[in-house]
Amino acid sequence: MAYKKISENDITFLKKTTAPERVYTNQDINDDFTHDEMMEYGKFSPEAVIEVINSHEISLIMRYAYEKNIPVTPRGSGTGLCGGSVALYGGILISLAKMNQILEIDETNLTVTVEPGVLLMDLVKALAGKELFYPPDPGEKTATIGGNVMTNAGGMRAVKYGVTRDYVRGMDIVLPDGEMIKVGGKIAKNSSGYSLKDLFIGSEGTLGIATKITLKLLPLPKKTISLLAPFQSLNDCLNIIPILFKAKIIPTAIELMQKEIIEATEKYLGKFFPDKSADSYLLLSFDGNAIGEVENSSDQAAQVLLNEKAIDVFIADTEERLDAIWTARGAFLEAIKTSTSQIDECDVVVPLDQMREFINYVDRLDDKEKIRIVNFGHAGDGNIHIYLCKDSLSNDEWQIKKDKVMQKMYKKALELGGQVSGEHGIGHAKRAFLAESLGNRSMELNKSIKKVFDPKNILNPGKVCY
Amino acid sequence: MAYKKISENDITFLKKTTAPERVYTNQDINDDFTHDEMMEYGKFSPEAVIEVINSHEISLIMRYAYEKNIPVTPRGSGTGLCGGSVALYGGILISLAKMNQILEIDETNLTVTVEPGVLLMDLVKALAGKELFYPPDPGEKTATIGGNVMTNAGGMRAVKYGVTRDYVRGMDIVLPDGEMIKVGGKIAKNSSGYSLKDLFIGSEGTLGIATKITLKLLPLPKKTISLLAPFQSLNDCLNIIPILFKAKIIPTAIELMQKEIIEATEKYLGKFFPDKSADSYLLLSFDGNAIGEVENSSDQAAQVLLNEKAIDVFIADTEERLDAIWTARGAFLEAIKTSTSQIDECDVVVPLDQMREFINYVDRLDDKEKIRIVNFGHAGDGNIHIYLCKDSLSNDEWQIKKDKVMQKMYKKALELGGQVSGEHGIGHAKRAFLAESLGNRSMELNKSIKKVFDPKNILNPGKVCY
Missing domain, CATH: 3.30.70.2740 (Alpha-Beta Plaits)
Known part of the structure; x- marks a missing residue:
């Protein structure tokens, strides 16, 4: 793809449009911006990094880039795993990290409205104070909400609560040519035309840039119990899951882990895991507002586990024990990388x-x-x-x-x-696999949709499908 | 739009492709096929009605219609309220009513796979036998699941459970030119390209025809309690709702009704409603698996209602009383029509x-x-x-x-x-209002998406946006 290279004039314009101290070029660009969490997929240098602070700036940058044919890559924390936020073709990298305000916690509509750069962990913290709860729970807590929405992040609690898509009510979007639109709203139902909102969700920043996101919330569950069940073999472990579902037991989360990864994590964290005598483990969690019901569900599950070859069932219902187990689970990826x-x-x-x-x-x-x-x-x-x-x-x-x-x-x-x-998500690393898996027609539909939003292919080019 | 009129040759082809006894023309076309539940929006005669029995037939019809430039309107039960399933430009009306098989109830993946013509009430019945539950609860129980998906139907239980969109896992789709694709699957998470699945949901049969739909299920709640609260005024009634939500009480459903409609419904049904002494009513329902928790939530809600000007709170927790109230609620639309x-x-x-x-x-x-x-x-x-x-x-x-x-x-x-x-949904009746509400750019995006899927605009033309 033949894009315009960034000139001195462009930089002058970009600095004037934003602020000189928020535009970085050449050796001033931090190396972090050249890759995401998977350095294995290569390093790509943007020609300019701009830390934006509002939608107006993004709109002006996009309009300029669209006119001049300069590629633009939007980026949150850069915690992705498929190269979705790297500047494959150079050009401008828009960092949304400074747009990190929680704009409103609405206790009547049970929504929270955030800028895209808010970190998942900061959102969780702010809500807990109001006894509210954003159910999606991706492992990477330093990811941004914008990044979560753009990859339709899933996480641990998807079993019971679903994924990011299920919690996005509305968004403000800057389109590739700089025009701004709103999709959805603070509304619980919507059958008003094609769901543009759902197209942007999971589009990995290729169709538009979300500048404001309204998320649905639930009341904070009053009780959480986790069960850790060791098994002699992986198959014993995996056999249980259909049995739990057939018994109509729906935990909040069910995580699978094997001895090897637990040992690597202990080494990485320098902390002991509660048990490592067995080959394979299931970690289940239950939550809810009625303490009795949560206890009841976890008792039922424990009984099924013990009937079906679990060697034992450890119960964690104190902050401390829950923390020890889930911290280990959260560190698996880093532990593997280190190994x-x-x-x-x-x-x-x-x-x-x-x-x-x-x-x-x-x-x-x-x-x-x-x-x-x-x-x-x-x-x-x-x-x-x-x-x-x-x-x-x-x-x-x-x-x-x-x-x-x-x-x-x-x-x-x-x-x-x-x-x-x-x-x-797909980023650039999994594009070939996506094409293979979707087949020609579905991949063509993806590409044609991309062209509807971005006919010049300047917004995050080379990602997902085009 | 200049479409080809259907000729004798076309009819011969369509009969050969399907079966002579399932192709209707001229005076053999039942008048029901000329309108949906809103006759006020006009009557439109298709040139041919075809009762299809499988996706292969649909694919062949679409391929033929696409080549010949004949418009095609897909239709379930015709219970829509915006003229979405009427043949605005004549052509072929594909009735999916005979594709009404429940193909599989999967108790491990907690999914059900259906043909699009399955009626909502038949699905509910089939699942109850397995102690499973399809949460969306649109008022019109004789609507088809295909119709529900294509309008992203909401219903009573959206407060707690969400809408149809939240329960569609995967679909088989016939595209306007007859090619078949699969979207989603029996999977709980998906970040693999743009969500074509979510584009088809709510597209009112304008982007493709769903021939197989896999829905997510939940365990059937063991207990349901409804509360009926009379109020002296509408405002007293409406003031309560934010208070309930702020108190983190999330009922399964909250319905609002006024005396006038209750009286009209009594007259229409010939049955008495439990109370009609007051001006306005809230009907709340609570469900769940832990009987104690359901009782507890409804008690809490009753207390809030009584503190906030409810004249009384009637509890319905027997099949009979629940049925009396919810049957009345379900008949509101018919009662108004009759009045x-x-x-x-x-x-x-x-x-x-x-x-x-x-x-x-x-x-x-x-x-x-x-x-x-x-x-x-x-x-x-x-x-x-x-x-x-x-x-x-x-x-x-x-x-x-x-x-x-x-x-x-x-x-x-x-x-x-x-x-x-x-x-x-939008159908043809609300197109102008949608255009006004979305604004030019979003409406243009809708139209451009339509063109990606159906460049000749032969599938359900005149609906939604184009």
């Missing part, structure tokens, strides 16, 4: 009853292809995070093996009725 | 805290414009159903007054941050 020289990751989602087959398939690949594969996952919603580790493989071996294994895994997921990404 | 010669309807949605202002505005319009306006609504989600009644107005007076009142109401809804339709 090896390079990783590649896959975030497929398969139907719940196909998870056992999928994970067993991955385990066999591990043996067959002689590459270390670590996985953990959201066992209650069929979303599995799989990490290939380079360890002592040569660069060539690594390249060949990881490509081969990835292709096989995506093929298998597709066979089982799954999709390429459960929650991390 | 007058013609109606027009409006289905706006506003933020919850603006509902009081909106309904009061409508009440003032009633007085000022000398037109009888009846309203009832989903008071817990800001979605209000407003019916203008012709009564003894002349045709000219009726035309002028209703247009004026409608325009004012939509303008007011927009001012309050609302949208044209909460759950009934």
Whole structure:
């Protein structure tokens, strides 16, 4: 794609439109802006980084960039895992990190309105003070809400509460040519034309930039109980899940973890996990407003676990124990990264009853292809995070093996009725896999939609589909 | 729009492709197919009605119609209220009513897969036997699931459970040119490209025809309690709702009704409503799996109601009493229709805290414009159903007054941050109001999306935006 390179004149305009101290060029650009959490997917330098502070600035920048044919990449915290927020073709990188105000907590409509740069952890904290609750719970707490919306982030509590999409009520959007529109609103229902709102959600900043986001809230659950159940084998562990669902027991979260990853995490955090005697673990959590009901559900689940080969069931219902377990769970990715020289990751989602087959398939690949594969996952919603580790493989071996294994895994997921990404998105790293999985016509529809919003392909080019 | 008229040759092809006894033409076309539930919006005769029985037939019909430039209108039960399923430009009407099989109830993935012509009431019945529950609860139980999905139907239980969109996991779609694609799947999370699934939901059969739909289910709640609270005035009634939400009490449903409509319904049904001493009523319902918690929530709510000017609170927790109240609620629309010669309807949605202002505005319009306006609504989600009644107005007076009142109401809804339709959709009847409400750019985006899917505009033309 032939884009205009940024000139001195452009920089002058951009500085005048925003503020000189918020426009960075050349060696003043922090190296962090050249990659996301997956440095393995390459480093790409924007020609200018602009820290914006309001929608008006974004609109002016977009209008200018659109006219001049300069690519623009929007970015939150840069915690993505598919290269979605890197400036693949240079140009302008718009950092939304300074747009981090919680604009309104509305206790009547049960909504919160935020700027896109608000961090997930800051939102959670602000709401707790009002006894309110934003249910989606992606593992990366330093991600921005804008980033969460743009990848339709899922997280641990999707089993009971659904994903980010289910909580977005309305947004202000700057389109690629700078025009501003509103989608949705502070409303609970909407059947007024095609859902543009749902198109922007999960579009990874390729169709427009969200400058204001209104989210639905729920009352903060009064009680949370977690259960940690060790099992002698992975299959014992995986067999339980369909049984729980058939028994109409719906936990808030069900996480799957194996000994290897627990040990790596202990090492990484320098903290002990409550148990590591067994091969595989399920971590379940239950929450709600009626303490009796939460206890009752978790008792029922514990009984099912014990009937179905759980070696034991540890109950965590104090802040301290809950924290110890969930902190470890939150550190898995960092622990894996620390354990090896390079990783590649896959975030497929398969139907719940196909998870056992999928994970067993991955385990066999591990043996067959002689590459270390670590996985953990959201066992209650069929979303599995799989990490290939380079360890002592040569660069060539690594390249060949990881490509081969990835292709096989995506093929298998597709066979089982799954999709390429459960929650991390496509970015540029998974575009080929998405094309393969969706097939020609659906991929063409994606591209045509992109062209409707961004005919010059200047907003986050090279991502998702085009 | 210049479409090809259907010829004898076309009929021969269509009969060969499907079956002669399922293709109707001329006087064999049942009058029901010329309108939906709002005959006021006109009668439109298709040139041929085809009762299809599978996706293959639909695909062949679409491919043929696309090549020949014949418009096609898909239709379920025809229970819509905006003319969405009428053949505005003649051509082929595809009736999906015979595609009414429940294909699979999956108790592990907690999904049900249906053909689009399954009736809501039949789905509910089939699931109850398995102790499973499809939460959306639109008032019209003889609507098809396909129709519900295509209008993103809302219903009574949206306060707690959300709307149809929140329960669609995957669909098989026939595109306007006959090609078939799959969107989503039996999966709980998905961040794999733009959400085509969410574009089809609420698209009113203008982007593609759903031939198979997989819905998410929940365990059937073990207990339901309804509360009926009479109030001396509408404002007393409306004042309560923000107070309930601020107190973090989230009922399953909150319905608002006034004496006039209750009396009309008693007359229509020939059955007595439990109480009609007061001016206005709130009907609240609570459900859940823990009997104690349901009782507790409803007790808490009853206390709030009594503290805030409810004259009394009647509790309904037996099948019989629940049935008496909710049957009346379900018959409101028919009762209004029976009470007058013609109606027009409006289905706006506003933020919850603006509902009081909106309904009061409508009440003032009633007085000022000398037109009888009846309203009832989903008071817990800001979605209000407003019916203008012709009564003894002349045709000219009726035309002028209703247009004026409608325009004012939509303008007011927009001012309050609302949208044209909460759950009934746009069809052809509300296109002008949608255009006004969305503004040029969003309307253009809608049209451009339509062109991506249907460049020849042969699938349900004249609806939604184009």
